Amino acid sequence: MAIGLAASIAVSLVAYAYSAQQINLLTAELADKSRVLEEQRQQIDEKTVQLGLLNLQIESLENEIAAKTAEAQDLSQTVDAQRNEIQLLKAQAASLQDDIHELEQQIQANENEIALLTGQMQETQSQLESFKRVKVGHYSLAVDQFGKGIVLPIEVEIIPSGEGIVSIDVKNVKYETGFQDSVRTAVLVASEYSDISVSDKDIVIRVINEDDELITIDGGSAGALLTGMIAAGLMDREINPSVLITGTIESDGTVGHIGSVDKKADAATDFGAETILVPEDQEFNHSSINVIGVSDIEDVMRYFTS
CATH class of the missing domain: 1.20.5 (Single alpha-helices involved in coiled-coils or other helix-helix interfaces)
Incomplete structure (x- = not known):
């Protein structure tokens, strides 16, 4: 147990x-x-x-x-x-x-x-x-019936599309054949100088005398002036208003002798011009105005236009 x-x-x-x-x-x-x-x-x-x-x-x-x-x-x-x-x-x-x-x-x-x-x-x-008219106005020197120098308005009218007709229109002015011949020569010389034909243009020259007394123009003392005015119109150049001209124009363009140059110089002075162009062999000293002698149209245009 x-x-x-x-x-x-x-x-x-x-x-x-x-x-x-x-x-x-x-x-x-x-x-x-x-x-x-x-x-x-x-x-x-x-x-x-x-x-x-x-x-x-x-x-x-x-x-x-x-x-x-x-x-x-x-x-x-x-x-x-x-x-x-x-x-x-x-x-x-x-x-x-x-x-x-x-x-x-x-x-x-x-x-x-x-x-x-x-x-x-x-x-x-x-x-x-071609229809435009060219007018160039200036003043011409002359001598009245009393032997006194005078200044006359003068106008050149160039009419294109013309027939080569040259005419003269005046007021209280009587002109002789010498003036007519001078106008024809001036037209030819101006055409030759400007190298512009005028055979298709008409040209009218007008000389106006505002006085009541009739003035007779005979001779060519306005020839150089007319030549310069026509050439200026053809070439559309301005002219010098202070320059007056007296002298004939020859067919070769030379400026020829005129009379009463001293009386015309006095008239130019009284008019108020500064210079007067005269034929070369008639140049002289003036107490109140510049007197310049010119030999031909070349000289004229040198002093007269610009």
């Missing part, structure tokens, strides 16, 4: 020892498991934090994507509007291009018309020029 009890106790002790050992092993294993579990929990916490951060990033990105999407929609609408505007502008540009083309055609037509009108205008101007 005692042996059996001892044996039973021994078995129990062995079982207890074994169980204690098992418990220790399980306790150690449990501790290990607990430690692993704690580590895993820590990892879960870390992963949870990371997940939260990722969720925040995802939410931020989603918000950004939403904003970009809205912006893209706005941009798409803007692009569509701009495309529509571009199409409208292209249509307007095409219309303007058509207008430009039409205007270019109109401009070309107008330029052609202008060229035609310009040609017609030039032709008309040429015709007007």
